Amino acid sequence: xxxxxxxxxxxxxxxxxxxxxxxxxxxxxxxxxxxxxxxxxxxxxxxxxxxxxxxxxxxxxxxxxxxxxxxxxxxxxxxxxxxxxxxxxxxxxxxxxxxxxxxxxxxxxxxxxxxxxxxxxxxxxxxxxxxxxxxxxxxxxxxxxxxxxxxxxxxxxxxxxxxxxxxxxxxxxxxxxxxxxxxxxxxxxxxxxxxxxxxxxxxxxxxxxxxxxxxxxxxxxxxxxxxxxxxxxxxxxxxxxxxxxxxxxxxxxxxxxxxxxxxxxxxxxxxxxxxxxxxxxxxxxxxxxxxxxxxxxxxxxxxxxxxxxxxxxxxxxxxxxxxxxxxxxxxxxxxxxxxxxxxxxxxxxxxxxxxxxxxxxxxxxxxxxxxxxxxxxxxxxxxxxxxxxxxxxxxxxxxxxxxxxxxxxxxxxxxxxxxxxxxxxxxxxxxxxxxxxxxxxxxxxxxxxxxxxxxxxxxxxxxxxxxxxxxxxxxxxxxxxxxxxxxxxxxx
Amino acid sequence: xxxxxxxxxxxxxxxxxxxxxxxxxxxxxxxxxxxxxxxxxxxxxxxxxxxxxxxxxxxxxxxxxxxxxxxxxxxxxxxxxxxxxxxxxxxxxxxxxxxxxxxxxxxxxxxxxxxxxxxxxxxxxxxxxxxxxxxxxxxxxxxxxxxxxxxxxxxxxxxxxxxxxxxxxxxxxxxxxxxxxxxxxxxxxxxxxxxxxxxxxxxxxxxxxxxxxxxxxxxxxxxxxxxxxxxxxxxxxxxxxxxxxxxxxxxxxxxxxxxxxxxxxxxxxxxxxxxxxxxxxx
Numbered sequence: 001x002x003x004x005x006x007x008x009x010x011x012x013x014x015x016x017x018x019x020x021x022x023x024x025x026x027x028x029x030x031x032x033x034x035x036x037x038x039x040x041x042x043x044x045x046x047x048x049x050x051x052x053x054x055x056x057x058x059x060x061x062x063x064x065x066x067x068x069x070x071x072x073x074x075x076x077x078x079x080x081x082x083x084x085x086x087x088x089x090x091x092x093x094x095x096x097x098x099x100x101x102x103x104x105x106x107x108x109x110x111x112x113x114x115x116x117x118x119x120x121x122x123x124x125x126x127x128x129x130x131x132x133x134x135x136x137x138x139x140x141x142x143x144x145x146x147x148x149x150x151x152x153x154x155x156x157x158x159x160x161x162x163x164x165x166x167x168x169x170x171x172x173x174x175x176x177x178x179x180x181x182x183x184x185x186x187x188x189x190x191x192x193x194x195x196x197x198x199x200x201x202x203x204x205x206x207x208x209x210x211x212x213x214x215x216x217x218x219x220x221x222x223x224x225x226x227x228x229x230x231x232x233x234x235x236x237x238x239x240x241x242x243x244x245x246x247x248x249x250x251x252x253x254x255x256x257x258x259x260x261x262x263x264x265x266x267x268x269x270x271x272x273x274x275x276x277x278x279x280x281x282x283x284x285x286x287x288x289x290x291x292x293x294x295x296x297x298x299x300x301x302x303x304x305x306x307x308x309x310x311x312x313x314x315x316x317x318x319x320x321x322x323x324x325x326x327x328x329x330x331x332x333x334x335x336x337x338x339x340x341x342x343x344x345x346x347x348x349x350x351x352x353x354x355x356x357x358x359x360x361x362x363x364x365x366x367x368x369x370x371x372x373x374x375x376x377x378x379x380x381x382x383x384x385x386x387x388x389x390x391x392x393x394x395x396x397x398x399x400x401x402x403x404x405x406x407x408x409x410x411x412x413x414x415x416x417x418x419x420x421x422x423x424x425x426x427x428x429x430x431x432x433x434x435x436x437x438x439x440x441x442x443x444x445x446x447x448x449x450x451x452x453x454x455x456x457x458x459x460x461x462x463x464x465x466x467x468x469x470x471x472x473x474x475x476x477x478x479x480x481x482x483x484x485x486x487x488x489x490x491x492x
Numbered sequence: 493x494x495x496x497x498x499x500x501x502x503x504x505x506x507x508x509x510x511x512x513x514x515x516x517x518x519x520x521x522x523x524x525x526x527x528x529x530x531x532x533x534x535x536x537x538x539x540x541x542x543x544x545x546x547x548x549x550x551x552x553x554x555x556x557x558x559x560x561x562x563x564x565x566x567x568x569x570x571x572x573x574x575x576x577x578x579x580x581x582x583x584x585x586x587x588x589x590x591x592x593x594x595x596x597x598x599x600x601x602x603x604x605x606x607x608x609x610x611x612x613x614x615x616x617x618x619x620x621x622x623x624x625x626x627x628x629x630x631x632x633x634x635x636x637x638x639x640x641x642x643x644x645x646x647x648x649x650x651x652x653x654x655x656x657x658x659x660x661x662x663x664x665x666x667x668x669x670x671x672x673x674x675x676x677x678x679x680x681x682x683x684x685x686x687x688x689x690x691x692x693x694x695x696x697x698x699x700x701x702x703x704x705x706x707x708x709x710x711x712x713x714x715x716x717x718x719x720x721x722x723x724x725x726x727x728x729x730x731x732x733x734x735x736x737x738x739x740x741x742x743x744x745x746x747x748x749x750x751x752x753x754x755x756x757x758x759x760x761x762x763x764x765x766x767x768x769x770x771x772x773x774x
Contacts, residue, residue: 387740387742440552478557480554
């Protein structure tokens, strides 16, 4: 009957192909003939028939090699259908397994489906060598399938092929499309961070179609419970419009990490905008993220840092660890380009922000951030003014205080957005550095527990932080400027 | 060191090589360690330069955190003459309420001796505000009683002056009421209230600025009171001195007082009845 059943000249591959087609052929012929005839006349497509009426569900991967029309030929020996130029759209899979679909403008796509999908994937510009295929189908398809199976059960109850587990339309599509796509894109399809999603959606006027309304579904459920099948009341309507297929690619977020320095007292850590006005001159987040995003050709970025500092506090010393998360990147920049980005930021004219050790981080990124969070110690240098001249014994008494416990009530400057709590914190050590020629000022170096408010520790926050620098020295104290000199993380 | 080398030369040339190479490695390590130390101290030097880079001219008395972050308002003769309060409003909307230097309570000899938060319907000092949304905060009107301060002769009701949620009262005052006398504008604050933006806009109309307050209360500010320290504070207000300078003056004033006490002791021990007095002139 068909040419494909004769072994084509030359090649083991062709031999394999013909083995597959022979298997499909055999399976097709072994189907229950009247069931097949029934379904064909209802308007179910060949592949769906094979799916629903077969006993063994394992050979669908071979189906990919057999065209629709050939299958029809094998199935229907003796069916009176005059080969219609364009077979009608399947009432179960709505054309999905027939590779009949429209594009976004609802125009029927005439070209080969694999080529069309490949084109759309390439348009989105991702660099990839492997992908994961995701398929999203309208819910009416499973309802259609259930309706047809119910109908079959009514007519051919107790047949063996009715009892077996059916391959779903989604799985069937994946199996049919995966190999050709793999070949066409030149990529593997194992676990990957790059996802290609095929979304089928119904043309709006077909939204009713074969599916039941909620009311009908409830009625059917209760009727089933009562032991009656009501499907015979609803004739299977024809499907006039195919589904609309859209292809969307998404790459899982990638991470870059490093340490940043903040040299300016007018730069906030993250973008800070109040009433359409930006606070500060720039932000660390935008400077670093804005340089990395274009190199990745991504959609957007998120900035995460291990802690934060006020806008008027500089971040010096060994820098603060940070992560940049890039959404849907199209390409991953090499270490070389990362180094160039780092240099560009460090050598910029304004010298607001510095970066160190910028590199690509894998899945260990969050562990890196969480590392030693509770035990994190921070080191600061504060310029302090006191209302009386500094004396020698002040330096000694301050340096001798180790592991000083202080109680801090929530500072007034954050009390509007944080809970009213009393927090106990530890100042691990302090050191006074005198400033030549000025007895009212000194540089206070201190190492504190994470979460300590340094400014409030110096000026006492109206007495709500005790002890404070003022109470220790027995006078008024004010903080003029503050710098972070070290953020200790676990091992580094 | 050298002795071992000699012995090894005679015994085992291979061992000697091994020892030579480890010695070399050791000295390399020491060098490397020196390099690292150098690098570290270099980095520390750079850090220090950065830390001190902004220190060009340090003002004798810089503005305080209160002055920088708060805007000062005053309300005078609130519900009764002589009941003057300050309201320091932070950029985030929170208001710190307290007694202004011209409050009648400071006129009484001995100043304020006691404070009681149990006024009105509840004890203000036991309220506990929880969470970011400040649940259980007492909602107050501007004339809601906040506390009662007592002096030797009299007692005065202090009111909220601002309509809003009462977030906190200064419980330290209960154990240390003298904070009100020594630093009513800082550690002696009475309460923190959070007004709603709409309420604040309305409230603001009845408040006056620092300049207006100084003008209005000029006479009282110049009156000598019994306690010296608030007097100095009032002087500072009048003379436009930053109140930071006042605290500096206070410190030296106390030092001088202590010294005069010492001088008195010496004079007594010498059998003299001479007295030393220190006067502060405005």
